[in-house]
Amino acid sequence: MSYTPRHLIRAPFLRGGRNADVASRNERHLLSEIHRKPGLARAELISHLDLTQQSVHRLVETLAERGLLRIGDPVPPKGRGQPSPAVFLNPDYAYTLGISINTDKAGVCLMDFAGGHDTLTIDIEGLNREPALDRIEEAVAKLTTSSGRSEDKLFGVGFAIAGYHVTGTQYNAPLPLQDWSLIELGPLLSGRFKAPVWLENGANAAAICENLMGVGRHLSHFAYLSFNYGFGGGVVMNGKLLRGAHGNAGEFSGMFDNENNYKRPALELLIRRLNENGLSITSVDRLKREFQPDWPGVADWMDEVVPNYNRMMNAICAIIDPQAIVFGGEIPRKLAEMFIARTEWFNRPRYGIARVVAKPIISEIERDASAVGAAALPFTSEFFRGS
Structure with a gap:
């Protein structure tokens, strides 16, 4: 039998018997809205969900009784009507x-x-x-x-x-x-x-993480570039992570053949080039903390990598058409700025109108995303x- 974590969820978190879920479909929808907008008035939840007022009230009461929600003070209505209590996720539930x-x-x-x-x-x-x-x-x-x-x-x-x-x-x-x-x-x-x-x-x-706490709060479609020892990424479409058939959607390194694999923007390859030029950079963490654009070897490495980088950026735009491409992982901010400055869009206008392309954005998440x-x-x- 293949491993699945759901079989190991402890009974106090389940709604009913051993094979029950922790939340019904409607409960998940309601919890998602509150997760996205903490302190939303209970009355406002009705406009966000395809449920009757009675159903929303019943769900809120049930989830509060189970300890998943906290009911706050009444919120004045935006229009007519009575004040309605604010609803929050209960941080102490789990x-x-x-x-x-x-x-x-x-x-x-x-x-x-x-x-x-x-x-x-x-x-x-x-x-x-x-x-x-x-x-x-x-x-x-x-x-x-x-x-x-x-x-x-x-x-x-x-x-x-x-x-x-x-x-x-x-x-x-x-x-x-x-x-x-x-x-x-x-x-x-x-x-x-x-x-x-x-x-x-x-x-x-x-x-x-970027979807929950970064650009995903404002954008529903973006590609995430993960610059680490290797190089990969992720894709968020319609506000949800796109995993693909085998769990590897966004594995952008797969675009490069054997020859060009060594000319992709993996930080391992930059570290190798820096050490060849007399610097002693022993880890990705040190590279991120100490990086300087004028280090010997950086300019040459960029010249080699940028053509493949630009092909990848244009392929991402052509295939998934995101609103933004986020530079994340462990890339030093100054290095991300260098890549963005050298981005070239293969955009051929027709009748004087070019396609709208993604906006490159540097992730603002500083902790381990x-x-x-x-x-x-x-x-x-x-x-x-x-x-």
């Missing part, structure tokens, strides 16, 4: 843990049900899987203790790893993470953390209308 694995760092995030979160970053460079997990468990214990959360409120764990999805809960990660690759991570991690675990690749998890997105994954998977 929490999740998010873990992201990169080649040199791991991010750990604790997120409450209302989306409040705290993060830690730990060094795992050179560590195999088990010693790295030991360090991650120490960070989890630190976050849980400092937040005052009890284990019985842990709904689940979201886990994100750099690399592409293969099958089941197996991922194919970069060489420094070979010990994590091509094994069933779901059962392994569920046993380790004594909780259901939802898995995603790191770039998709970062795109989920993959860890935050991973922490959101159990909630978006089970309580809301998708990621």
Whole structure:
């Protein structure tokens, strides 16, 4: 039997019997609206949902009784009518843990049900899987203790790893993470953390975070570029993560053949070029913290990479037509600005009118977006209308 985290959800979170969901379809719709607009008046929910007033009132009451919602003070109506109570997600209902694995760092995030979160970053460079997990468990214990959360409120764990999805809960990660690759991570991690675990690749998890807390608050269609040791990405369409048939939609490195694979915007390749030019940059984290545009080797590397970068940018626009292309992952801001300045659109006007193209945007999310997105994954998977 294939691994699925839903079978491991603890009974107190379920609506009914053993095979029940945590929320019905209508409850998920209502929770999604409140998640998107905290403090929305109960009366306003009716205009956002295809439900009667009585149904909305009943759903709110039921969810409040279960502890998922908090009822606030009455909100004055925008027009005629009586004041209606504000409705909020209850942050104390449950929490999740998010873990992201990169080649040199791991991010750990604790997120409450209302989306409040705290993060830690730990060094795992050179560590195999088990010693790295030991360090991650120490960070989890630190976050849980400092937040005052009890284990019985842990709904689940979201886990994100750099690399592409293969099958089941197996991922194919970069060489420094070979010990994590091509094994069933779901059962392994569920046993380790004594909780259901939802898995995603790191770039998709970062795109989920961007969708919830970044440009997704204003835009419904965007591509997310994840500049890390390798290079990947994610796609959000109609406000939801597009995973594709095999879980690898947005795996933009797949556009490059063997020859051009070494001329793609992966930060590993830039680090290699910098070291060839006499600098000692040992990790992606150090590159992000210390990057300078005038370092020897940067200009030459950009000249080699930009033609492939421009083909990729134009392919993204031609295929998915997003409103924006977000530069995220671990790219230094100054390097992202260099790429954006050299973006060339292959836009051939017709009758004097050119196609509208995506706007390049640098992500404003400073904390580990993959860890935050991973922490959101159990909630978006089970309580809301998708990621």
